[in-house]
Amino acid sequence: xxxxxFRRLLRVVPIVLLVSAATFALLHLAPGGPAAVMAGGRAASxxxxxxxxxxxxxxxxxxxxxxxxxxxVFLGFDFGTSYATGEPVSRMILARxxxxxxxxxxxxxxxxxxxxxxxxxAAARRDGIVDELVSVLSAxxxxxxxxxxxxxxxxxxxxxxxxxxxxxRETIGAAGAADRLRHLALPALVLASGFxxxxxxxxxxxxxxxxxxDFVRTARAKGLGEGAVxxxxxxxxxxxxxxxxxxxxxxxxxxxxxxxETVFSWPGMGRMFYDGLARHDxxxxxxxxxxxxxxxxxxxxxxxxxxxxxxxxxxLERGCGPAAAREPASGRGVS
Amino acid sequence: MRPRGxxxxxxxxxxxxxxxxxDGATGDSRGAxxxxxxxxxxxxxxxRRARFFAxxxxxxxxxxxxxxxxxxxxxxxFAPHGRDAIDLDRLLAPPSADHPLGTDELGxxxxxxxxxxxxxxxxxxxxxxSIAAAIGVLAGAAAGFFGGAVDAGVAIAIDLxxxxxxxxxxxxxxxxxxxxxxxxxxxxxxxSWVETARVVRSLVQSLGERGFVDAARAxxxxxxxxxxxxxxxxxxxxxxxxxxxxxAQAMIAxxxxxxxxxxxxxxxxxxxxxxxxxxxxxREAPVAAFAPGFMIFITCLAFHYAGEGLRxxxxxxxxxx
Numbered sequence: 001x002x003x004x005x006f007r008r009l010l011r012v013v014p015i016v017l018l019v020s021a022a023t024f025a026l027l028h029l030a031p032g033g034p035a036a037v038m039a040g041g042r043a044a045s046x047x048x049x050x051x052x053x054x055x056x057x058x059x060x061x062x063x064x065x066x067x068x069x070x071x072x073v074f075l076g077f078d079f080g081t082s083y084a085t086g087e088p089v090s091r092m093i094l095a096r097x098x099x100x101x102x103x104x105x106x107x108x109x110x111x112x113x114x115x116x117x118x119x120x121x122a123a124a125r126r127d128g129i130v131d132e133l134v135s136v137l138s139a140x141x142x143x144x145x146x147x148x149x150x151x152x153x154x155x156x157x158x159x160x161x162x163x164x165x166x167x168x169r170e171t172i173g174a175a176g177a178a179d180r181l182r183h184l185a186l187p188a189l190v191l192a193s194g195f196x197x198x199x200x201x202x203x204x205x206x207x208x209x210x211x212x213x214d215f216v217r218t219a220r221a222k223g224l225g226e227g228a229v230x231x232x233x234x235x236x237x238x239x240x241x242x243x244x245x246x247x248x249x250x251x252x253x254x255x256x257x258x259x260x261e262t263v264f265s266w267p268g269m270g271r272m273f274y275d276g277l278a279r280h281d282x283x284x285x286x287x288x289x290x291x292x293x294x295x296x297x298x299x300x301x302x303x304x305x306x307x308x309x310x311x312x313x314x315x316l317e318r319g320c321g322p323a324a325a326r327e328p329a330s331g332r333g334v335s
Numbered sequence: 336m337r338p339r340g341x342x343x344x345x346x347x348x349x350x351x352x353x354x355x356x357x358d359g360a361t362g363d364s365r366g367a368x369x370x371x372x373x374x375x376x377x378x379x380x381x382x383r384r385a386r387f388f389a390x391x392x393x394x395x396x397x398x399x400x401x402x403x404x405x406x407x408x409x410x411x412x413f414a415p416h417g418r419d420a421i422d423l424d425r426l427l428a429p430p431s432a433d434h435p436l437g438t439d440e441l442g443x444x445x446x447x448x449x450x451x452x453x454x455x456x457x458x459x460x461x462x463x464x465s466i467a468a469a470i471g472v473l474a475g476a477a478a479g480f481f482g483g484a485v486d487a488g489v490a491i492a493i494d495l496x497x498x499x500x501x502x503x504x505x506x507x508x509x510x511x512x513x514x515x516x517x518x519x520x521x522x523x524x525x526x527s528w529v530e531t532a533r534v535v536r537s538l539v540q541s542l543g544e545r546g547f548v549d550a551a552r553a554x555x556x557x558x559x560x561x562x563x564x565x566x567x568x569x570x571x572x573x574x575x576x577x578x579x580x581x582x583a584q585a586m587i588a589x590x591x592x593x594x595x596x597x598x599x600x601x602x603x604x605x606x607x608x609x610x611x612x613x614x615x616x617x618r619e620a621p622v623a624a625f626a627p628g629f630m631i632f633i634t635c636l637a638f639h640y641a642g643e644g645l646r647x648x649x650x651x652x653x654x655x656x
Contacts, residue, residue, distance in 0.1 A: 011494075019499050026504070029511040139643075143635035145587050145607075147594050148628030151614045155625075159618055248497075255502035259591055263614070273503060274595060277510050285507060293499040300498050 005305065012297050016290060017070075023289045024066050027282045069286070079287035084279050089287040092272060097291075099169055100268035104257050106188040111195035112246055116235070118196070119203025124230055126208065134200060141197025146256050150190045150263035157186060167265035187264040191256050195249060202245050206238040240306060247303025250296045386648045393644020396637035403634055407453030416444040418451045419602045427620040437622045440612055445623045449630060452604035456631070459520050459599065460586040466524025467585070468578045471531025472567070478532070479539030480562055489532065496529045505588070509597040519598055523588050531577045538570040572649045579642035583635035590631050606631045 053059045057068060072078040079089035122134040158166035164186050165171070171179050210216065211234045219233050258270030265271065269288050276284030388394055406413050415435070416422075422434075422442040430437045436445035478489035505526045512518035542548060543566060551565050590607025592598030599605045606627040613624035 015495055015498060018495060019504065023504055023507050026507045026511045139636060139639050140632075143583060143632055143639050145590055145594075145628060145631050145635075147591060147614075148610060148631065151610065151617060151624055151628065154614075155617050155621055251498065251500040254500040258500075258503065258506075259595070262595060273506075277506060278596065289500075289503050289507070292503065296500055297498050 005301070008301050008304070012294065012301075015297060016293050019293050020070070020286060020290050021066060023286055024069070024282075025062065027280075027285060028062055028065075073290065079290070080283035082276075082281055082284050084276075084281045084284075089283045092284065093269060093287055093291055096267060096269045096272050099266060100257055100261070100270060102184065103187055103191065103261065103266055103268060104253055106184055107191035107195070107257070107260075108246070108253065110188055111192035111199060112243070114192065114196035115199035115203050115246075116239075116242070118200040119207060120230060120235060122200070122204045123207035123211065123234075124226060131204075134204070138197040138200050141193050144194065146190060146194055147259050147263050149193060150187070150260060153186050153190050154263070167263075169267055187260050187266055190263075191253070191260045194256065195246070195253060198249075199242065199246055203238065203242050206241055207234050210234045210238055240309075244303045244306045247299055247306065250299045250303070254292050254296055383648050387644050390644045390647055392640040393647075396640040396644070399633065399637045400641065403453055403630075403637075404457065406450055407457055410450045410454060414444075414447040414450045416447040418447060418604070419443060420447075427616055427623075429620070430622055436626050437620050439609075439620065439623050440616050445609075445620075445626055448604040448609060449606070449626050452606045452609055452627060453630065455599055455603055455605040456586060456589060456607070456634075459523070459589045459605065460582055462520035463523035463527065463585040463589065464578050464582050466521060467528040467581055468531055468574055470524065470528035471577070472535050472570070472574060474528065475532035475535025476539050476562060476567060476570070479536040480543065480558075480566065486536075489536065493529050493532060496526070501526050502588070502591070506592065506595065506597055509592045512597075514600055516599055516603070519589065519592065520585075523585050523592075527581060527585060527588070530581065531574055534573045534577055535567075535570045538573055539566050542566050542569045576642055576645050576649065579638060579645055583638040583642075586631060586635055586638075 050059070057065060060068075069080065072080065077090050079093070081088050082092060085092075118134045118138070122131040125131060154166045157164045165183050166186075167183075169180065169183050171183075207230070211229070216229055216233055219229050224232075254270075257268065258273055260266065261268045261270035262274045269292065273285060273288040275281070276288070410418075415433075420443065422428075422438060422444070424442070425434065425438050426442045427440055428434055428438045428442075434444050434446065436449065438444055439448070474489050474492070478486040505522060508522045509519060512522060539562075548561065548565055551561055556564070589598055589605065590610070593605045593607030594610050596608075596611055599608055601608055609627040610624060613620065613627070617624045
């Protein structure tokens with residue numbers, strides 16, 4: 001196990017390197033160079049542009065620029081300074097990470113709770129009306145583009161009913177716990193919906209599998225009611241495998257957070273990424289890609305270890321191991 | 336895409352095997368896993384068709400998808416106005432007889448653009464899925480067939496794609512693509528081949544251990560023939576199922592890119608990029624923001640159920656649902 005964890009940790013480095021190199025190359029292929037951005041959108045003369053490029057090392061070969069960038073990141077968590085605002089990117093990320101974690105964490109908990117409730121209700125009476133309903137709802141939830149759900153939610157709850165704010169993290173001047181919660185509610189629910197939908201299927205399948213086990217038959221035989229069987233005996237052993245699968249969906253959760261933050265003007269890393277991309281602010285974009293990849297891989301690793309810890313049938317030592325154990329049917333794909 | 340034809344088109348030895356394979360590979364949580372009797376498999380095409388049509392949601396989905404496709408293809412016939420025609424007297428107008436879904440902020444007819452957008456959205460998703468399937472089949476087959484270093488390389492690539500937020504890189508790539516529309520499906524396809532590759536890899540691996548492959552090898556079939564004639568046909572049904580569900584994901588990916596402004600660029604409408612501006616004017620013209628999203632939603636839902644129908648049709652035995 002220790003060897004496995006060590007090997008996996010070693011693999012984090014090449015993965016982050018590859019992702020950052022790919023993003024770096026892609027960004028420099030984009031039309032409209034960073035020098036023009038730094039010139040502030042005004043029509044700068046060619047000589048000015050050349051001077052800016054020289055000052056920031058943008059006239060060097062791409063590979064050299066990448067290596068210089070890499071060295072700074074490794075030696076001092078220095079992602080350079082934002083072209084647009086001149087602020088250090090690492091400080092920008094640190095300032096926004098909390099908002100993103102708040103959104104993702106809340107959505108994760110909501111989705112998990114909803115998935116457990118819905119999955120348990122569906123599994124309690126297989127093929128019953130609740131099961132059908134959950135199945136339809138989860139299909140709908142998985143087919144719903146998260147940005148559209150966000151738009152509809154803003155329209156209904158903010159514009160029509162006027163009960164919740166349409167964006168931002170707090171009301172300036174009137175911030176407080178209740179205000180924060182009201183701002184968090186819509187984006188977190190919207191982000192959670194798709195994951196609740198897909199995890200509920202896994203919960204249901206997991207529960208049905210556990211409930212076909214011998215110990216459940218014993219529990220039934222000694223006269224326990226279905227409810228007690230479900231909640232006392234079946235749900236508990238299902239929890240950790242479900243949690244492990246949920247952890248594997250963290251890349252998708254982060255992706256969802258980027259889109260949700262954009263729709264709801266949530267001041268997190270996703271919003272920062274989007275703004276950076278729209279303004280050709282490469283250091284910002286690269287910083288978010290690297291930091292989020294790193295965090296997501298670590299969380300993924302945690303999920304794999306969790307999965308292996310609760311299910312000895314999953315062998316971590318063999319091949320690409322846990323990848324084979326991922327549930328293909330429940331993935332939400334690239335978005 | 337004709338799922339039914341694809342699913343039933345293959346005959347021969349590979350079939351029964353492929354059926355077990357699919358069941359195992361896609362992890363059917365609802366279905367029974369037992370192998371079907373040979374006689375049942377040979378009843379073949381007709382029975383399978385019957386089973387697909389017995390699953391009502393899939394049938395409705397097929398009808399809906401045909402309708403969406405037909406209306407999109409015949410857009411000039413169905414659309415009440417020109418695609419980019421501007422009505423300056425009516426900006427952000429509410430629904431009326433002339434503009435059934437109202438107009439957008441430039442005075443363009445929303446219904447017309449929703450209809451035309453279907454062309455772009457479906458085309459981009461279709462191209463992306465085709466590219467993803469091609470990459471996935473190639474990578475998966477190579478990994479499963481050659482093993483060794485090739486397998487290890489593909490495994491690393493798969494692991495890479497599964498463990499990072501690929502969509503961020505996708506966004507950066509789309510931003511780099513700029514105005515080059517044809518790059519959008521290429522980028523989405525290149526980011527979503529993993530599922531197919533995994534299924535094909537495991538199927539080719541398990542099929543390779545079967546007797547009929549040894550038999551073919553014994554009578555002198557070369558590697559390429561083995562792969563093309565004996566192994567890949569067995570994996571095809573699983574590829575089609577993956578592509579059908581992948582279609583919904585490709586469509587959501589395209590619409591997300593376009594919504595964020597990095598996908599298909601206006602004036603060409605897609606359901607995603609129509610939302611980009613519409614959501615800013617949602618107070619004035621809510622219908623313009625609801626209609627395109629609703630089309631994405633029901634189309635993806637239809638693909639979901641069509642895929643589910645296919646999966647049940649191809650899964651061995653009675654699916655028990």
